[in-house]
Amino acid sequence: MSQKSGGSLRELRRSNQQQVLALLLADGPLHRAALARRAGVSRTTVSTIVSDLMDRGLVVQSDEEPADGHDGRARDLLSVNPGAAVVVGMNHTFDGVWVHLADLSGREVAARGVPLDPACGPGERIAVARDILRRLLDAHWPDGDPVIGVGAGVPGPIDHTTGVVGVSLPGQPWSHVHAAEEFERAFNLPVAVENNTRLEAVAEARWGAGRGVRDLLYVGLSSGIASGLILDGRLHRGTVGAAGELGHVSVSMDGPTCRCGNRGCLVLHAGIPAVLAQLRPAFGTEVGLEEMLARTAAGDRAGESVFADVGTVVGQVLANLCNLLNPERIVVGGELALAGEVLFAPLRTAIRRYALSLVRDVDVVPAELGVGGRVGALGGAALVLGETTALPAALNRITARQATA
Template structure:
């Protein structure tokens, strides 16, 4: 009897360390034993023992990584990388924009197995948007050959502030067709699966931090510049939501007191002059009402002066608003995503100039402004990562706990 507490303590410690290893693999997708040791602070000997245990349980598998071999100049053997085994489960990411829904099915190493997008007016009806997403989930699970009972979690992004107290959309003026709707609960009812909900710009920031232009940074601002403008904030390596979930609503910063009325009810918000609908309205008289934001970017790149002007003005307005964020948060990177990011330096150069003019010099110098590398997929990749980030608890339940074998 005297040995029981000690034995129990050792098993509890090993269980805790096994979870730490799994957490690294859930976040990174692929990692070597040395990576795991560095991120957990455990010795390489301990990591090797824990990994062997997880491989025996069928939760972890070894892979070789050709890209790392190429990056090392071809010298030496590529490192043996580890990932959660595909049989361990799958995750689903759902990204609602104002004008689309995108769904992806992934394994627990973050590898996308199937993905599809549907263009639609998401703002007008929550029921239609949620129904379309549920239909895409069914389609993609069949396409990927993933049984529904292997799905561990669903991550979902919504283009509006989400109250993390009630789970409801925090501002009905931004998503008028979603007033009074709890999107997570509604999607859980439709799918019969657990759902984690987050603001779409926050998920774009999460995706870029894990897999794109934000890797290695602890403080970033991610701008989604599309039908609306939102900012995802990463502070201290974590998503910053604010007290009620409205942190990052930069699209509703006042830029012109005499400007157009915004959908939020205020006048002269940044979105009215710098988001896609405002740009298209400005070009309507000269370029026709059938022009799309993709057309604007293409024509601007080809030298069209009107399209170049509205994109430049958009960058300038955004840069002035971002300067305030940089003064407050002092980010290392400002990453621009969304439809307008395809304009590249046509948008970013005036944004950078405005940032230098209106931010304090040290904050402007610290903030590297660059285009996101994940493009239109940043939010759905972040949604998958959100789902996988909740997976360790479910994984352990599915395997009957982590009572350790060996020492």
């Protein structure tokens, strides 16, 4: 056999292996007959591929119950071994970084977050994240490095045609940085970089309040206000990565000037600084977020009144988005969502009042995964796990490398 023929056969075998892995990742557990049918190869070929993948620890017998439409016996079902590798979710907020490790089933393996000085530059932030990751790997995998990919969140819009973080507000630490290049150089791994609010949306869509929803709108109400759109099951980024800048929708054309250069932006009415400013006459100048939420939960009428106003103005904006996008569900997260029904009741009322009758009954629910940098890190892991086109090849490479080490 010629060298060329041998190379072609190796390439074909690798391609078939990756196709089987892709099917198991996307649709598993499956049995050999279903794999052969979906891959368009013979059962003999699938059996050979599966045997090799099982020998390498990539594929295991599944103990899951077969789903509807799966023929064959449950004990014959195969799935990707969740422990064969790990993915990293990493979230860089303005004042901290969180690193999350998950196995191939999405189960958390290890995680850690640390605060950072908001004045830190991208290089220092990446160095801190790399140190956290190294410590976690040394503690859990002292004999090897099973990481196959990183999903990293940063503030700001990321232009996926260039990989450069754009400028939505002055003073952002990642502005004009080619974030993907910087991360890949630091970690020597494939890195998917995404806006951290969009990663929160991905996390809620996979593991939280948006599970099973094809058309989802996630809204984060925090110091800033942003959103993430899952349309027909796919994350919507926009032409230059700027989709979801909800906080800079103008709600009063003659309102105060925003840092973005616009007037009357939503964030000036419903961001945490704006809400605290409205409550200081009643709560005092030293009031903070926790006290504001606690006093409102205890029935303070000033807090309830301000949150009613916030819910109404946010609901008006979301009603317009319902008319435009017709989402099945709206998930509201961020620290202000912790206020509960004093916020959600007026928000739902405003949507019902201002949205078209066809779309006004949209399901509006609180986020399930909590708040803070951890949620975006969960989304980073979910982003890597959702990239099934690249994941099988990465799995194949790491186990092949381990087998020859």
